[in-house]
Amino acid sequence: MATGRSPTNIAVIKYWGKRDEALILPVNDSVSVTLDPDHLSATTTVAVSPAFSADRMWLNGKEISLSGGRFQSCLREIRRRARDFEDEKKGIKIKKEDWEKLHVHIASYNNFPTAAGLASSAAGFACLVFTLGKLMNVKEDHGELSSIARQGSGSACRSIYGGFVKWCMGNKDDGSDSIAVQLADEAHWKELVILIAVVSSKQKETSSTSGMRDSVETSPLLQYRAQTVVPSRMLKMEEAIKNRDFKLFAKLTCADSNQFHAVCLDTSPPIFYMNDTSHRIISLVEKWNHSEGSPQVAYTFDAGPNAVLIARDRKTAALLLQKLLYYFPPQDKDLSSYLVGDKSILTDAGLHSIEDVEALPAPPEIKIHDQKFKGDVSYFICSRLGAGPKVVTDESQVLLNSITGLPNGV
Numbered sequence: 001m002a003t004g005r006s007p008t009n010i011a012v013i014k015y016w017g018k019r020d021e022a023l024i025l026p027v028n029d030s031v032s033v034t035l036d037p038d039h040l041s042a043t044t045t046v047a048v049s050p051a052f053s054a055d056r057m058w059l060n061g062k063e064i065s066l067s068g069g070r071f072q073s074c075l076r077e078i079r080r081r082a083r084d085f086e087d088e089k090k091g092i093k094i095k096k097e098d099w100e101k102l103h104v105h106i107a108s109y110n111n112f113p114t115a116a117g118l119a120s121s122a123a124g125f126a127c128l129v130f131t132l133g134k135l136m137n138v139k140e141d142h143g144e145l146s147s148i149a150r151q152g153s154g155s156a157c158r159s160i161y162g163g164f165v166k167w168c169m170g171n172k173d174d175g176s177d178s179i180a181v182q183l184a185d186e187a188h189w190k191e192l193v194i195l196i197a198v199v200s201s202k203q204k205e206t207s208s209t210s211g212m213r214d215s216v217e218t219s220p221l222l223q224y225r226a227q228t229v230v231p232s233r234m235l236k237m238e239e240a241i242k243n244r245d246f247k248l249f250a251k252l253t254c255a256d257s258n259q260f261h262a263v264c265l266d267t268s269p270p271i272f273y274m275n276d277t278s279h280r281i282i283s284l285v286e287k288w289n290h291s292e293g294s295p296q297v298a299y300t301f302d303a304g305p306n307a308v309l310i311a312r313d314r315k316t317a318a319l320l321l322q323k324l325l326y327y328f329p330p331q332d333k334d335l336s337s338y339l340v341g342d343k344s345i346l347t348d349a350g351l352h353s354i355e356d357v358e359a360l361p362a363p364p365e366i367k368i369h370d371q372k373f374k375g376d377v378s379y380f381i382c383s384r385l386g387a388g389p390k391v392v393t394d395e396s397q398v399l400l401n402s403i404t405g406l407p408n409g410v
Contacts, residue, residue: 004043017226027226057071074149167180198380254295290365
């Protein structure tokens with residue numbers, strides 16, 4: 001049995017569109033930031049036993065089918081690379097060739113909403129591949145593991161690393177060069193603070209998979225973006241990260257998010273991932289950045305309405321939170337459950353109670369102050385850059401019962 005934890009990631013140069021559906025090979029390179037797994041992550045326990053009659057998986061306590069091609073690809077590729085394993089203390093010895101005959105039980109838990117545009121599948125498949133690899137004594141490097149995770153969910157390959165990660169689209173037909181590489185670790189630019197406005201935790205109407213397929217088939221803008229825009233944007237983004245140039249980083253991040261959603265609108269039929277609340281948050285950030293004369297905050301939206309806001313430093317993040325809570329106050333009186341993750345940002349922002357929120361002054365850069373949008377944001381998450389997958393040694397976090405092989409509580 002093995003347990004692992006993997007972070008989610010948020011793309012700042014977006015992946016949208018596949019050149020090969022089966023192998024999940026993208027039409028362009030992408031770059032992401034890995035979020036702190038304490039705040040957004042998947043935890044997965046995997047176990048093998050001669051007593052198991054079939055491969056089975058439970059996600060957030062509910063059994064799900066493993067018959068899909070993506071799960072099967074990940075299981076097949078890891079089993080193919082499995083090695084001899086021996087635990088003398090427990091008297092367990094498994095030969096390389098025996099892994100094929102042993103069935104697995106998998107339990108996975110996300111500490112954030114699934115399929116709401118917060119890259120839950122990225123964390124989930126990265127965690128599955130990483131943890132299966134640990135269980136089966138796989139010795140492949142992270143680049144190799146990323147190419148297996150990619151076959152589960154494209155952006156999962158980027159969750160194999162912490163910090164800033166590049167997914168190289170690759171050129172080979174077999175996808176062997178379509179792997180993730182780390183551009184910089186999480187300590188490289190630790191001043192950055194990430195605030196996520198969870199506008200909706202509902203499952204989205206158009207899944208990323210079907211949305212991408214429609215865009216590839218019908219959007220001329222997607223082709224132009226992949227061939228002309230992204231290659232030069234990638235070079236500039238790598239430069240911005242290397243030099244910790246926030247002005248350039250913010251400009252590229254916002255522009256790429258907007259272009260990705262323009263591609264969605266250019267798709268037939270058009271895809272609407274953002275909503276009015278998303279647009280209000282963009283407007284708030286754009287006006288503040290403009291009034292300051294240089295970017296304070298970058299925004300990016302994946303395939304959903306939730307805003308991911310990257311502040312240049314902690315002081316800026318505290319000011320951003322004040323502005324956001326002025327316009328989007330909590331529906332009830334409970335401030336502590338309205339912001340999850342790094343709650344100390346509330347103290348930095350001088351917000352100790354709902355009364356403090358109600359006393360917030362109107363942001364000076366906004367001309368019309370009379371409207372507030374209570375209830376339009378479900379809650380906020382405060383996070384930062386984080387590390388890649390890790391083995392979990394705390395027994396209390398193991399998700400499968402060591403005797404029955406079933407999820408705890410089942």
